Amino acid sequence: MSLLQLRGLHAYYGGIEALKGISLTVNEGEIVTLIGSNGAGKSTTLKSICGQVKIQGSVVFNGKDISARPPHLTALEGIAHVPEGRRIFPRLTVKENLEMGAFSVKDKKVIRERTERAFAYFPRLKERYHQQGGTMSGGEQQMLAIGRALMMQPKILLLDEPSMGLAPVLVELIFEIIQELNRGGMTILLVEQNAYQALQIAHRGYVIQTGEILMEDEAQSLLSNEQVKEAYLA
Numbered sequence: 001m002s003l004l005q006l007r008g009l010h011a012y013y014g015g016i017e018a019l020k021g022i023s024l025t026v027n028e029g030e031i032v033t034l035i036g037s038n039g040a041g042k043s044t045t046l047k048s049i050c051g052q053v054k055i056q057g058s059v060v061f062n063g064k065d066i067s068a069r070p071p072h073l074t075a076l077e078g079i080a081h082v083p084e085g086r087r088i089f090p091r092l093t094v095k096e097n098l099e100m101g102a103f104s105v106k107d108k109k110v111i112r113e114r115t116e117r118a119f120a121y122f123p124r125l126k127e128r129y130h131q132q133g134g135t136m137s138g139g140e141q142q143m144l145a146i147g148r149a150l151m152m153q154p155k156i157l158l159l160d161e162p163s164m165g166l167a168p169v170l171v172e173l174i175f176e177i178i179q180e181l182n183r184g185g186m187t188i189l190l191v192e193q194n195a196y197q198a199l200q201i202a203h204r205g206y207v208i209q210t211g212e213i214l215m216e217d218e219a220q221s222l223l224s225n226e227q228v229k230e231a232y233l234a
């Protein structure tokens with residue numbers, strides 16, 4: 001069943017049209033990756049879904065038209081956005097950052113249970129529970145950013161370049177965790193410049209170029225596509 005459907009989506013920054021009518025579907029239980037070069041419109045696609053840019057066209061989520069809803073409402077619908085550059089709260093501890101992720105939950109017991117679930121995926125966060133977010137390594141901050149998103153128990157995770165700026169061993173780890181989250185039932189839309197690794201773990205992929213979808217296919221087919229290899233996997 002399709003969980004997220006974008007149809008004829010245009011996005012604008014003032015007079016600049018960053019998305020020129022893209023259509024994209026994410027089915028429940030899938031990892032779908034959106035790959036493309038710098039400035040192609042990947043981040044804008046995620047921002048459009050969660051109401052952070054001006055759009056035309058439709059965003060249907062879980063059977064409901066949520067086009068142009070503001071971010072706090074799309075979050076309540078079950079859409080968790082982990083933006084590029086892992087914007088955690090640097091002066092807050094790991095514990096406090098995680099609690100911020102569950103902003104709509106009042107019950108302390110529920111918050112504790114969700115925290116434990118986040119720790120199951122990210123044991124490192126448990127070790128660093130009382131450490132200030134800003135003092136942790138890039139990889140740990142990425143874990144915290146994803147962990148915080150999990151605290152709202154979303155139906156879908158929108159991940160914007162989770163591998164950016166990480167050492168290769170940490171990139172491997174983050175991609176393994178993304179797969180583990182997916183095996184646990186999480187649907188994921190993954191934006192990546194690291195096309196090779198993203199396609200390795202995704203079920204399907206879309207290639208975006210200057211605001212338009214150029215190709216869509218099974219991830220394995222995109223990995224062996226000559227055009228994709230030349231442009232994005234070289």
Ligand SMILES: Nc1ncnc2c1ncn2[C@@H]1O[C@H](COP(=O)(O)OP(=O)(O)OP(=O)(O)O)[C@@H](O)[C@H]1O
Pocket residue numbers: 013016018036037038039040041042043044045193
């Ligand atoms: N706040 C903004 N104001 C004006 N133009 C913007 C803004 N943000 C993005 N753009 C433009 O929109 C287009 C798409 O940008 P976007 O950030 O979505 O690309 P991207 O594929 O995510 O690239 P990158 O990997 O470099 O982040 C680019 O031409 C970019 O310059």
